[in-house]
Amino acid sequence: MKEQLIQAAIEARNYAYVPYSHFQVGAALLADDGKIYGGANIENASYGLTNCAERTAIFKAASEGVRRIDAIAIVADTDGPVSPCGACRQVIAEFSDENTRIYLTNLKGDVSEWSMSEILPGYFQAKDMDKD
Numbered sequence: 509m510k511e512q513l514i515q516a517a518i519e520a521r522n523y524a525y526v527p528y529s530h531f532q533v534g535a536a537l538l539a540d541d542g543k544i545y546g547g548a549n550i551e552n553a554s555y556g557l558t559n560c561a562e563r564t565a566i567f568k569a570a571s572e573g574v575r576r577i578d579a580i581a582i583v584a585d586t587d588g589p590v591s592p593c594g595a596c597r598q599v600i601a602e603f604s605d606e607n608t609r610i611y612l613t614n615l616k617g618d619v620s621e622w623s624m625s626e627i628l629p630g631y632f633q634a635k636d637m638d639k640d
């Protein structure tokens with residue numbers, strides 16, 4: 509499944525809309541429903557409105573009812589495994605738990621595997637709002 513997910517991320521990357529950075533990123537997640545959802549980064553002439561690949565994949569899945577990510581792979585043409593931004597790490601946390609596997613990869617085939625608390629120590633979740 510890990511290899512299949514990484515392959516899906518590589519394929520999703522081909523649809524990156526990156527006229528400004530020319531930096532293509534792809535992501536693919538395995539959801540609780542057993543389906544794979546892919547996503548690519550989508551940039552905007554108003555740069556700050558750019559949506560990262562992993563958030564695209566997560567929002568596609570969430571908008572179809574997914575509430576838990578089993579595993580997610582992210583890929584870019586980087587020297588080492590691609591490193592997701594802080595905003596994306598928090599968005600991954602919204603739909604993840606400590607059993608979620610996070611695969612950071614590149615086109616050379618380097619893969620590093622992370623848990624949620626490894627990738628974002630102290631991440632905030634809705635359950636943290638429960639006071640009793």
Ligand SMILES: O=c1ccn([C@H]2C[C@H](O)[C@@H](CO)O2)c(=O)[nH]1
Nearest residue numbers: 529531533549560561591592593
């Ligand atoms: O993990 C990452 C890192 C960067 N980007 C995108 C945002 C922007 O389009 C481009 C350069 O930052 O790469 C992602 O999609 N995911």
Ligand SMILES: [Zn+2]
Nearest residue numbers: 560592593596
């Ligand atoms: Zn991001």
